[in-house]
Amino acid sequence: MTSTLPEQHAKTPETSLQKVAILDCGAQYTKVIDRRVRELSIYSEILPLATPAKDLKSYAAIILSGGPNSVFADDAPDFDGEILHLGIPVLGICYGMQLVAHHMGGTVQPGDVKEFGETTIEITQENPLFKGLPNIQTVLMSHGDKVSQMPPDFIGIAHSGDILAAMMQPAKKIYGVQFHPEVELTEYGHAILENFLKTVAELKGDYPLESRLQETLSGLKQTVGKANVFVLVSGGVDSAVTAALLLKALEPDQVYALHIDTGFMRHEESDTVCKALQSLGLKHLQHLKSQDDFLNATTDIDGRIVGPLKTVTDPEEKRRIIGDTFFKLTQEAILSMNLDLNRTFIAQGTLRPDLIESGNAGVSQIAHKIKTHHNDVPLIQAQREKGLIIEPNRDWHKDEVRKIGAMLGLSDSVVQRQPFPGPGLAIRVLCTETPFKTDAFESLNHSIHQKAQGLGLQGNVLPVKSVGVQGDFRSYSFLAALSGNYPTDWEQLRNLAKEIPNHHPQINRVALVLNQTPSLPKLIHGITLTHLAPETLTLLRQIDFDVTETFRQAGLMSKISQLLSVLVPVSQPQTNRHSIALRAVVTSDYMTARPARLGSEIPWEILKHLTTHIIETYPIDWVMYDMTSKPPATVEWE
Ligand code: XMP
Numbered sequence: 001m002t003s004t005l006p007e008q009h010a011k012t013p014e015t016s017l018q019k020v021a022i023l024d025c026g027a028q029y030t031k032v033i034d035r036r037v038r039e040l041s042i043y044s045e046i047l048p049l050a051t052p053a054k055d056l057k058s059y060a061a062i063i064l065s066g067g068p069n070s071v072f073a074d075d076a077p078d079f080d081g082e083i084l085h086l087g088i089p090v091l092g093i094c095y096g097m098q099l100v101a102h103h104m105g106g107t108v109q110p111g112d113v114k115e116f117g118e119t120t121i122e123i124t125q126e127n128p129l130f131k132g133l134p135n136i137q138t139v140l141m142s143h144g145d146k147v148s149q150m151p152p153d154f155i156g157i158a159h160s161g162d163i164l165a166a167m168m169q170p171a172k173k174i175y176g177v178q179f180h181p182e183v184e185l186t187e188y189g190h191a192i193l194e195n196f197l198k199t200v201a202e203l204k205g206d207y208p209l210e211s212r213l214q215e216t217l218s219g220l221k222q223t224v225g226k227a228n229v230f231v232l233v234s235g236g237v238d239s240a241v242t243a244a245l246l247l248k249a250l251e252p253d254q255v256y257a258l259h260i261d262t263g264f265m266r267h268e269e270s271d272t273v274c275k276a277l278q279s280l281g282l283k284h285l286q287h288l289k290s291q292d293d294f295l296n297a298t299t300d301i302d303g304r305i306v307g308p309l310k311t312v313t314d315p316e317e318k319r320r321i322i323g324d325t326f327f328k329l330t331q332e333a334i335l336s337m338n339l340d341l342n343r344t345f346i347a348q349g350t351l352r353p354d355l356i357e358s359g360n361a362g363v364s365q366i367a368h369k370i371k372t373h374h375n376d377v378p379l380i381q382a383q384r385e386k387g388l389i390i391e392p393n394r395d396w397h398k399d400e401v402r403k404i405g406a407m408l409g410l411s412d413s414v415v416q417r418q419p420f421p422g423p424g425l426a427i428r429v430l431c432t433e434t435p436f437k438t439d440a441f442e443s444l445n446h447s448i449h450q451k452a453q454g455l456g457l458q459g460n461v462l463p464v465k466s467v468g469v470q471g472d473f474r475s476y477s478f479l480a481a482l483s484g485n486y487p488t489d490w491e492q493l494r495n496l497a498k499e500i501p502n503h504h505p506q507i508n509r510v511a512l513v514l515n516q517t518p519s520l521p522k523l524i525h526g527i528t529l530t531h532l533a534p535e536t537l538t539l540l541r542q543i544d545f546d547v548t549e550t551f552r553q554a555g556l557m558s559k560i561s562q563l564l565s566v567l568v569p570v571s572q573p574q575t576n577r578h579s580i581a582l583r584a585v586v587t588s589d590y591m592t593a594r595p596a597r598l599g600s601e602i603p604w605e606i607l608k609h610l611t612t613h614i615i616e617t618y619p620i621d622w623v624m625y626d627m628t629s630k631p632p633a634t635v636e637w638e
Contacts, residue, residue: 263291
């Protein structure tokens with residue numbers, strides 16, 4: 001049997017390993033389930049949902065993932081119901097629970113509203129799945145349909161209001177949860193999965209990270225042989241670990257590295273990166289300074305020439321141009337190094353979540369495309385067809401990459417670096433030529449204002465859009481800003497920030513304006529014309545540096561998974577200035593994330609000083625703090 005996830009560098013594991021099968025219903029969270037299972041040192045495989053029951057007999061547990069479909073849709077993916085009679089413990093998650101209910105004689109009903117976001121559930125019956133956990137807990141629900149009648153012999157074990165949140169058939173060891181235990185926003189998700197795997201399915205945990213590292217190293221040796229490998233090193237932890245893996249598995253003379261300063265890097269990042277790489281022992285390292293090449297670059301998208309980049313506003317087009325230019329420069333560098341592209345491997349630092357979010361066919365046949373990542377450009381696809389792409393990190397999630405890096409002897413300053421996207425600051429300057437508006441703009445602005453008044457605040461819908469992920473689909477929606485004399489009770493503010501997108505799906509992001517003067521007009525119609533330009537990038541780079549330094553000096557960086565500043569094209573009428581949005585998120589998998597808490601994780605005093613400094617030093621009218629989780633917003637704004 002083959003996995004839908006090509007185990008590119010992994011040997012077939014020892015057959016004595018206990019295995020978990022994750023049947024992929026197409027959710028973007030499927031690989032997070034896989035990661036959670038592996039985190040418990042348990043070997044797992046992601047298999048197509050249609051895998052016949054007879055092929056699953058050697059597995060010790062089966063998990064049915066969630067998915068974007070409704071069981072009522074004509075093309076709803078189905079599975080072999082015999083799986084439920086194999087005597088193997090089964091956990092159905094979200095869509096998976098509905099499939100179980102459907103097959104065992106229960107009733108699934110289309111939901112009136114789609115349930116997105118955090119919800120409270122109550123455990124209503126003692127059971128092994130929630131063993132040792134509090135009766136009331138927060139979970140992430142992400143599906144419209146619900147199980148309205150359980151199959152015979154099933155017992156309801158948790159509820160959210162009148163919605164069945166979890167059910168079980170203990171004799172058959174079949175469990176179903178309507179929510180996503182695998183994601184961070186589900187408070188006790190980790191413990192729920194551990195209970196299922198270790199208590200219900202009695203798995204021992206015989207597949208630790210060390211053996212996965214050894215498999216990756218021997219797989220790399222086998223795949224590459226005596227060939228050369230070219231690696232683009234951004235300076236982030238992913239590519240540093242890729243380089244470290246290559247250096248560990250291969251001879252130093254086989255490894256060629258290139259660092260491209262795109263002009264979208266953080267303050268002095270390129271120099272720091274290059275020095276760090278040399279101390280890693282890399283012998284062949286080239287460092288290019290290419291901002292002009294990028295800003296003037298164009299690319300061909302489906303026969304249409306797009307660009308130059310300095311005139312482009314569409315985020316996906318920006319990513320495409322940057323990705324293509326990256327690899328054009330890479331190709332030239334390879335030629336200048338006398339490396340033959342027909343024989344040289346290109347190593348990429350791609351992680352598992354990157355592959356999921358770009359709906360990569362090698363990872364999931366069904367997952368909806370969430371966002372194009374720069375490392376999936378046509379040039380790389382061509383190289384992939386030749387079998388010359390290696391992605392030694394494809395098996396790891398972010399915190400696992402850090403652990404692997406430390407195991408390989410990389411210093412803390414390298415492995416603890418916060419992630420930074422390939423397109424860098426280019427996707428943190430929100431580029432626009434026209435205000436983003438719909439017919440409902442003014443009435444939406446009014447509704448948000450009324451909602452905000454509950455906390456004595458002004459509410460605005462700003463005429464800009466940012467990217468989000470609502471349900472299993474990505475969205476470009478409005479940004480809401482709350483301003484005025486705000487309370488410093490974080491929970492009150494957060495609840496409002498949760499409520500707004502829940503009630504108004506046209507809004508996927510909510511920010512708190514930290515400065516009280518100048519106040520925002522009641523309705524903001526216009527935007528500041530914004531493109532990628534050296535001075536705009538310098539402005540954002542300088543502010544980003546000030547923000548990062550302030551947080552670093554206050555000892556806040558270790559509490560925050562990713563801290564970023566976004567240049568937002570709104571200002572007081574006619575000033576042609578900008579606003580800055582601060583985004584500080586806490587996450588370990590980047591599939592879901594929550595904003596860092598103001599007042600506890602980030603002291604108000606520090607934010608207030610920082611805001612005053614930014615307003616007084618730069619052409620910035622408002623400093624905002626992004627209070628949105630992922631979902632409904634993504635970490636980045638574009
Ligand atoms: P989102 O915005 O999708 O981000 O919630 C999740 C993580 O991915 C990073 N990210 C990117 N990384 N190229 C990258 O290499 C990209 O185009 C890109 N977009 C987002 C983001 O910084 C976060 O860590």
